[in-house]
Amino acid sequence: MKEPIRILQIVSSLNQSSGVLQVVLNWHRNMDKTKIQFDYLYFTEMPINCKTEIENLGGKYYKIPYPSFIKPLIFIKAVRQFFKTHKYTTIHSHVIHLSFFFYPIAKFYGIKNIFHHSHTTKWSDKFLNGLRNRFLFFWVRSFITKKLACSDFAGKFLFKKNYTVINNGIDAEKFQFNQEVRNKFRKELNIENKFVIGHVGRFSHEKNHSFIVDIFNEIYKQNKNSVLLLVGDGPLKEEITQKVNKLNLSNNVIFTGTKNNVNDYYQAMDVFILPSFQEAFPVVGVESQASGLPCLFADTISKDVLICNSKQLGLNLSAEQWADEILKYKNFIRKNESEILKQKGFDIKETSKKIKNIYLALSGIKNV
Numbered sequence: 001m002k003e004p005i006r007i008l009q010i011v012s013s014l015n016q017s018s019g020v021l022q023v024v025l026n027w028h029r030n031m032d033k034t035k036i037q038f039d040y041l042y043f044t045e046m047p048i049n050c051k052t053e054i055e056n057l058g059g060k061y062y063k064i065p066y067p068s069f070i071k072p073l074i075f076i077k078a079v080r081q082f083f084k085t086h087k088y089t090t091i092h093s094h095v096i097h098l099s100f101f102f103y104p105i106a107k108f109y110g111i112k113n114i115f116h117h118s119h120t121t122k123w124s125d126k127f128l129n130g131l132r133n134r135f136l137f138f139w140v141r142s143f144i145t146k147k148l149a150c151s152d153f154a155g156k157f158l159f160k161k162n163y164t165v166i167n168n169g170i171d172a173e174k175f176q177f178n179q180e181v182r183n184k185f186r187k188e189l190n191i192e193n194k195f196v197i198g199h200v201g202r203f204s205h206e207k208n209h210s211f212i213v214d215i216f217n218e219i220y221k222q223n224k225n226s227v228l229l230l231v232g233d234g235p236l237k238e239e240i241t242q243k244v245n246k247l248n249l250s251n252n253v254i255f256t257g258t259k260n261n262v263n264d265y266y267q268a269m270d271v272f273i274l275p276s277f278q279e280a281f282p283v284v285g286v287e288s289q290a291s292g293l294p295c296l297f298a299d300t301i302s303k304d305v306l307i308c309n310s311k312q313l314g315l316n317l318s319a320e321q322w323a324d325e326i327l328k329y330k331n332f333i334r335k336n337e338s339e340i341l342k343q344k345g346f347d348i349k350e351t352s353k354k355i356k357n358i359y360l361a362l363s364g365i366k367n368v
Contacts, residue, residue, distance in 0.1 A: 004037040005363055008086075010093040010102065014054070014061060015046040017202045017232055017258050019283050020094050020119050023150070023168050025050060026283075028057050030171075030352035036359055041082070043067065043098075048233065048258050062086070067098060076101055083109035090359060092148075094119060096158075097129075100136035103143035113362045117166075118149040118158035121302070122278045125205055146362065153302035154280035164358070168283045169351030170290060172338035175263045177292035182267040189254060189268055194227045195219075195330055198269030198293075200262055200284045203234030206277045208298070211319065213240060215273065217247050218323035223330070228253045231265050266291040271329045274298065275315060275322065281305060290341045292334035296325060308340050 009024050028038045040054060040061040054061050064082055067075035083106055090113035091106055093099060103114055123130035137158075147163035149155030155163040186192050197216055201207040209230070216228040230240075230253065237255065244253045259265060266272070272288035275298045279285075285305040288295050295310040306312065309332075313322055341347065 004033060004035050005090070005359060006037050006039055006088060007359060008039050008041055008088045008091045010041045010091060010095060010098070012095055013042050013044040013046050014040065014049040014051055015044075015202075016048045016050055016260075017234065019202075021050065022283055023119070024094065025053065025057075026169060026171075026348050027352045027355055028054075028059065030348050031356055033058055036356050039088075067101065072101070076105070079105050080109075083111070089113060090362065091115065092117060096120065096123070096137055097133045099140045099143075103140045107143055113145050114143055115146045115148060116144045116158075118147075118154040118163070118280065120278065120280050121153055121157045121300075125277075146358065148358075149280075151281035151302040151304045153304065157280075166355055167345050167351050168281050168286055169346050169348035170283065170286050170341070171348050172290050172341040172346065175266060175287050175290035176336045176338040177334050178267055181264055185264050185268040189229070191227050191229070191254070191268065193225070195223055195225055196227045196229050196268060196270045197326060198229040198231070198266065198272050198288075199274065200231040200265070200272075200288070201274070201276075201282075202232050203237040203240060205236065206279070207234075208275045208277050208315075209236060209240045210243060211275050211315075212273065213243050213247065213249070213253075214319035215275070215322045215326070216253070217249060218320045219326060220249060220252060222323065222327060226252060229256065229265065229269060230254065231256045231259055231262055233258045263287070263291070266293060269293055270332065271296065271326050273322070273326065274301065275313075276300060277315070279305075285310075286341065286346050290338050290346075292337050294329040294332050296322070307344055307346070308337050 011021050038059045042063055043066040051061060064078040079101055088111060091111055092115040094117045106114060123133045147159045149163050149165050150168050152165055155165055199212055203209055219226050244250055266288055272293045272295045274285060277300060279301040281302050281304060289307045289310055297305055297312050299312040299314045313325060
């Protein structure tokens, strides 16, 4: 039997909390693996990762040292050695700042198809890093053979034009509202009869957890029967925990850590909020809406994320103003919204088929 085409996915890490990695894994889980198989190249090791699942899906993963711009030759040598040893016709990169090193070397070693996928609307959180990334990416644009983006917002930011949008698809049925699961998890978390504000995301600067706590503090002032449910891990978790303790909210804030069954935790929530400083198109925004939750997103996020029962608020608004909007949903009646997600093109089966056909077309195989 003919071997499947192996696509090398380039990601920063195999971190289970990485939204970008979960997008790629969603494709992988639903890909026709008799035709397409994924391998992964990454740079940062994380204790909670997806290595076992990748292996179970038939993929391979490779790590090379994280690049140092002080000693770039070490990284360049590692990249050269990798492409000299491992033969691919197609690479699909999800990182901006390393393109300058990857693409010329990949082309030198015979990589025919170089995909770049835009998942962001900002060059970097740091001004100098942003200037660096913009400058480096400019010089390698000509190496890209296929431009992809998670939203029109992200596509226009990085490419201006001539890009293809691939929606961040999910298994809509997996996230659909389920009253029995809701009751079970609310009981396990001891939040029965509570008004639960939820958030799913890595504890990092762009997710704006400090403002989430400020918002909840204002909600708690008006409704002592409220709980904040935070799903995820990350470098700023301890800092946020200290802030919660300082505000005397520790009895009303639940830190769950990273969870494999995040779909069940959406069921336990009453409102989902995402006041991020930057998001091109968050997967959690699709998942939360599929579960029937009313959702409040920052206006920094692509308007494409507004699918159902959702609205955007400005980050220039106060925590009290956000709290007032959230409290309007106290008696919201949830229902199954999975069909709407499918109709609007966010079902993973369709998005996986779309990306598969792009891979096959570039390999000279007719779309199926």
